[in-house]
Amino acid sequence: MASLLARLPRGSVWRLSAAMALVPEVAPLDPWVGLGKALSSTSCRTFASGALDEDGRRLPDLIASIPADRIRNFSIVAHIDHGKSTLADRILEMTGALAYPLDKQSSQVLDKLSVERERGITVKAQTATIVHEYGGHAYLLNLVDTPGHVDFSYEVSRSLSACEGCVLLVDATQGIQAQTVSNCLLALEEDLEIVPAVNKIDAPAAEPEECARQIEDVLGLGAEALRVSAKTGEGVAALLNAVVERVPPPRTERDTKPFKALIFDAHHDQFRGVVCLCRVVDGSIKAGDRVASCGTGTELEVLEVGLMCPEPTECERLEGGQIGYVVTGMKNSADFRIGDTLRKSVDVGVEALPGFKPIKSMCFGGIFPAATDEYESLKRAIEKLTLNDSSVVVHRESSQAMGPGFRCGFLGLLHMEVFLQRLEEEHGQSVVSTKPFVPLLVVEADGSREREILSPGDWDEVKWGRTTRVLEPVVLATIVCPNTVVGKVITLCHDHRGTQVDHTALGSQRVMLRYRLPLTELAGDFYDSLKGCSSGYATLEYEEAGHEEADLVKLDVRVNGEVVDSLARVVHRDHAFPVGKAMVSRLKKLLDRQAFELALQAVVGSKVVARETLAALRKDVLAKCYGGDVSRKKKLLKKQKEGKKRLKSLGSVNVPVEVFPQLLK
Numbered sequence: 123m124a125s126l127l128a129r130l131p132r133g134s135v136w137r138l139s140a141a142m143a144l145v146p147e148v149a150p151l152d153p154w155v156g157l158g159k160a161l162s163s164t165s166c167r168t169f170a171s172g173a174l175d176e177d178g179r180r181l182p183d184l185i186a187s188i189p190a191d192r193i194r195n196f197s198i199v200a201h202i203d204h205g206k207s208t209l210a211d212r213i214l215e216m217t218g219a220l221a222y223p224l225d226k227q228s229s230q231v232l233d234k235l236s237v238e239r240e241r242g243i244t245v246k247a248q249t250a251t252i253v254h255e256y257g258g259h260a261y262l263l264n265l266v267d268t269p270g271h272v273d274f275s276y277e278v279s280r281s282l283s284a285c286e287g288c289v290l291l292v293d294a295t296q297g298i299q300a301q302t303v304s305n306c307l308l309a310l311e312e313d314l315e316i317v318p319a320v321n322k323i324d325a326p327a328a329e330p331e332e333c334a335r336q337i338e339d340v341l342g343l344g345a346e347a348l349r350v351s352a353k354t355g356e357g358v359a360a361l362l363n364a365v366v367e368r369v370p371p372p373r374t375e376r377d378t379k380p381f382k383a384l385i386f387d388a389h390h391d392q393f394r395g396v397v398c399l400c401r402v403v404d405g406s407i408k409a410g411d412r413v414a415s416c417g418t419g420t421e422l423e424v425l426e427v428g429l430m431c432p433e434p435t436e437c438e439r440l441e442g443g444q445i446g447y448v449v450t451g452m453k454n455s456a457d458f459r460i461g462d463t464l465r466k467s468v469d470v471g472v473e474a475l476p477g478f479k480p481i482k483s484m485c486f487g488g489i490f491p492a493a494t495d496e497y498e499s500l501k502r503a504i505e506k507l508t509l510n511d512s513s514v515v516v517h518r519e520s521s522q523a524m525g526p527g528f529r530c531g532f533l534g535l536l537h538m539e540v541f542l543q544r545l546e547e548e549h550g551q552s553v554v555s556t557k558p559f560v561p562l563l564v565v566e567a568d569g570s571r572e573r574e575i576l577s578p579g580d581w582d583e584v585k586w587g588r589t590t591r592v593l594e595p596v597v598l599a600t601i602v603c604p605n606t607v608v609g610k611v612i613t614l615c616h617d618h619r620g621t622q623v624d625h626t627a628l629g630s631q632r633v634m635l636r637y638r639l640p641l642t643e644l645a646g647d648f649y650d651s652l653k654g655c656s657s658g659y660a661t662l663e664y665e666e667a668g669h670e671e672a673d674l675v676k677l678d679v680r681v682n683g684e685v686v687d688s689l690a691r692v693v694h695r696d697h698a699f700p701v702g703k704a705m706v707s708r709l710k711k712l713l714d715r716q717a718f719e720l721a722l723q724a725v726v727g728s729k730v731v732a733r734e735t736l737a738a739l740r741k742d743v744l745a746k747c748y749g750g751d752v753s754r755k756k757k758l759l760k761k762q763k764e765g766k767k768r769l770k771s772l773g774s775v776n777v778p779v780e781v782f783p784q785l786l787k
Contacts, residue, residue: 287369374442381405483531
């Protein structure tokens, strides 16, 4: 034992000791075999990141010796809160990728962002390389943990493009949910091998047999669903064995074809620059090689290559079939793009990989710095953050009320909230955001030209005529809810201009509804109302379903006759009065009183649909006039009225930036 410890690299002794502390009663000559047998009833040997196996090899050296036919690349996909990250924890723990026991404080290892830990959701897909022994051979498993919320489906699709299979997880207490169906369809589009699994079988309300039947009937998956408990580790070893058996190895030629890799993710490191996560398709790459982007043509030298084990672990080379990171010291995030293909500089004839589907933003929001002198720092922060979240589309914008800023496109409301929170927490930016806006299409009078409107400010640039039509995007929403609240959910959908498409029973207690809904309705309070009327049990997932004509109008807010451009909104004509009334009423409470009467108006075109009046500050000019000439009092009152009238016509009111966050809630 002492000789084995002496062979460990510096800094690894404590990891070995921590790993051995898991099973103090087991102390064989080969600690990895003993630990593996203690953690799993099957043959599962563990390999910690900095430690040695029985042949004296470090993990990177062991991985280099594994041929391509013993590599398995797979993702874990599921609806939100079905246990993906917990299952990833158990897999990392049981395969020895973590040399310390997990507790409540250190759980969710792959959720590395603070916003993920605060909200309890996965926002970014994370990779981890592990070694699993099956049938007497060491297999290299590249695990990708993905988000579950519909707003981060782009992360899921990019992760699936780097894999040959996926584990589709279903909660035994909830059954199939909306995002379960969506993720299954994404995996089928990528032609992946799907390994279904029922999680949380140890829960008191678990119905694993019912869930397995739903998987077979609703999703049509012929493979038998495995039963696992990510919390206790039951069935996890069998799940890993199923991944090895069912998921095919990557198709790659390491020796005969030139290096080619797909960049499926990236992030900015303040010390090393841009770090690219790559799926190596063919060939190999090592530090010192010069690589080029097939999309931009930029050439850079590779400074470091490595694997995520789950922490970055440098290795000698990355070979075909592996998933790892490449550091080139790149400072400009525009040199390499997500979905781009990496090749060696000398291999000019390498064809680019297909990449990813174009991003379709579902809503746009204006982002402005709280102080105008912070514009450049906000610009740099957005550039770094969009490198890590390539689904955000950024355009420059300027507002009369808030100055220069950016209009950013997001995949949903939660996506926008998380982006703003990451700007504040990770980059220290204080920003003001506008109300989310859904992009519209306007077919002008002659019918031959379509114009896309990305903000309410674009509305005034359209040449309106009698035959001008406004088209709003429509989504096909899938709602899964208990059958006890179906009536409330149907009423909610009809109140938000929805049209029912399908009504399907999922067993005896759950129902799946499909509705065509305007996306502008989802950008409001629909999701909160859905959770409220179903006591939090309903789930929502949606996909694009084209455009439909709608009677939409632009609602402006005027303060003392001047339009405040940042408060403009586009709403349905029937909603103009209640929305306008709510906005001016809230504005009346937030603005300070002036020396003159202030008119707050909500206007559609030239028609005022709602109005509030902010009374002027009063001053009693007759306070010192006790008795005396009555005509003098009348003159003073007349003079005061003329002065207030002049102030009202000449005075200007600036809406403070501080009130915008409260106005735009």
